[in-house]
Amino acid sequence: MSASLAAFAADIANGRIRVVDLTQTLEPDFPTIVLPPEFGQAAPFRIEEISRYDARGPAWYWNNISFGEHTGTHFDAPAHWVTGRDAPNGTVDSIDPQRFFAPACVIDCSRACAGDPDYLLEPADIAAFEAAHGRIRERAWVLMRSDWSKRKGAAYANLRDDGAHTPGPSAEAVRLLVEARGILGFGTETIGTDAGQAHQFSPPYPAHTLLHGAGRYGLQCLCNLDRLPPVGAMICAAPLKIVGGSGSPLRVLALTPSA
Amino acid sequence: MTEAHGRPTKRNPLLPLRVAKPLPAARSRAALGLAAAAAEGQFRLQVCEECGATQYPPRDVCGRCLSGALKWRAVEPKGTLIATTTTRISSELYFRERPPWLTGLVRLESGASVVAHLHPECRVGGPVRLDLKLDPAGRGAVYALPEGSAVAADEAAARAFGADPRHRNALIVDGRASTAPALARAFREAGAGRVFIGLSERWRPAPRLEKMEGAEIVALDVSDPKSVEQLVDLIGDKVDILVNNCDHFRSEATESRAAFEIHALGALRLAGGFGPVMRARTGEAGRNSAAFVHVISALALAGSREYGAYAAAQAALRSISQTLRAESRASGLRIVDVLTGPLDDEWRQSVRPPKVAPSVLANALIAALRAGREEVVVGDIAKEIHAKWAEDPGLFRQEQP
Secondary structure, eight states, rough: OOOOHHHHHHHHHHTSSEEOOOBBBOOTTTTOOOTTTSSSSOOEEEEEEEEETTEEEEEEEEEEEEEETOOOOOOOOOOOOOOOOOOOOOOTTTGGGGGEEEEEEEOOOHHHHHHTTTTEEEEEHHHHHHHHHHHTTTEEEEEEEEEEEOOHHHHHHHTTTTTEEOEEEOOHHHHHHIIISSOEOOOOOSSSSSSHHHHHHGSHHHHIIHHHHOOEEEEBBOOOOOGGGGEEEEEEOOOOTTTTTTEEEEEEEEEOOOO | OOOHHHHHOOTTTTSSOOOOHHHHHEEOOHHHHHHHHHHTTEEEEEEEEEETOOOOOOOOOOTTTOOOOOEEEEEEEEEEEEEEEEESSSSSSSHSSOOOOOEEEEEETTSSSSEEEEEEETTTTSSSEEEEEEOSSSOEEEEEETTTTTTOOOOHHHHHOOOOOOOOEEEEEEEEEEEHHHHHHHHTTOSOOOEEEEESSSSSSOOGGGGGGOOOOEEOOOOHHHHHHHHHHHHGGGGGGGOOOOOOOOOOOGHHHHIIIIIHHHHHHHHHHHHHHHTTTTSSSSSOOOOEEEEHHHHHHOOSSSTTTHHHHHHHHHHHHHHHHHHGGGGGGGEEEEEOBBBBSGGGGGGOOOBOOOOOHHHHHHHHHHHHSEEEEHHHHHHHHHHHHHHHHHHHHOOOO
């Protein structure tokens, strides 16, 4: 074993490295993205018992589960968006597994989001973050902390007559992160990487359009971002190996130095 | 049967449950024609094609001329009461619980004499109006009311032969369906006890719920097996009338799985979850379970080119309803099909009229429950489809565009 892997194994064993679960529990009641009814809809998570130590299977318990690729805490591959349709290795089964481990920058917007559900992460927020914590590294995950994951049910989906009202990044912020910083991907605590009202932006859905157009990834419905340092955490985000898949629910883990 | 029925008293939980006492259900195939007519609210008897004699009881050959050409025909439901009997002690468990029980012999204008259950105000020699009812065994029985009297309905008989919503609790499964507010209002106006409204995906806005004052909102998503199980655990023994009004009317091919998930598998989950506990409570003194209703599109019979998956899921729902009826017959739990034309709602904007106002559907259901029907057809389109299908299924099949 290499020295760094040996040190890593020891640090995991003795707790010097803490594993933080950034994943929401997959359950039927968790809100999913709602598109206008003329579009196809993502199936919600469902679980159906096959047997539970009973006549259907006396010594074993198991379930059949079903869900859309973009359900619960999930990963967006470049092929998810039309701009990423031709991105090389753009589906979850073809992504280089080396990309599944990357450092994280956590930009804390929780205070602003508490007062404004339509809050947008702007280049100024990124500048302030970099002033305090240094320049965002290439191929890092940038995670937008909004504390939105602490909301439940209707408050989490926050649907009104004119659509969802949830925070996200502005087009300029995404452009800066993708083009000037070369990030690996962008992650949020809300149902999408884009803001709830992002269909009105220019371009529409800038996070989807720009990230996936550049072959980058998305993570959404994350939680426990408040337990991560602004810089210094490593993310493990490996989607299911679905043939030609556009994304998948997954377990997102963060490794952080214990305080 | 002869006592006025007030608000049911609460059951003494220390006494054993009063279980349903099934009436004999065995009938000849000929006699099932009475039940078929009663299920649809028709008054039909066999009439001989050769000599014109009206038959009672149903039989295989004419009682007058021995011809086998007997056809079920609508007969004027009027006659004269010629004799009565009061049963005070019966060997039949069902009647032992309900003495005294009045029956009588009614001479029809067509000449046949029929045995009928009697409203207590019927008098020998007086004119009576007849109704064919499904008895608690789901078999056809004739019920007589005094003709021309002020008696509109006998509530006790309605409870014996029907599924009157008065004082009964109702569960309306789909609070997002356009029929939900009208159903909630109709049950409330019919004097229902508690009205539960199922609501899926409670994190989504549900503007229709604002129109349902007094109803109790419960979490229910028929596409989620756990959700159905949890509601059965919570209120299974409180539901006396269940109305499966689930509606997922979409033309897009992407939604075909959802159509089956909601209308077919959802119906199976409801039947499997609520069916057993409702069947166990049909005989309970006071508030008892009475009916399990499916709202079914008439496209179940006709199919549809534009809404094929929806129509197929409706056909599955009708089949599920029929299976549940067979499973429930011995218990006396009535399984009601509301066969409807297109509803007048936002999902059917592009469907041409005539359409069915949700309130019309709700009122038709309440009437069918009171009368104890198993099938009610609502709206001009459904009536036409049903009539043509019933008259000649082969011709009907050829007729579909």
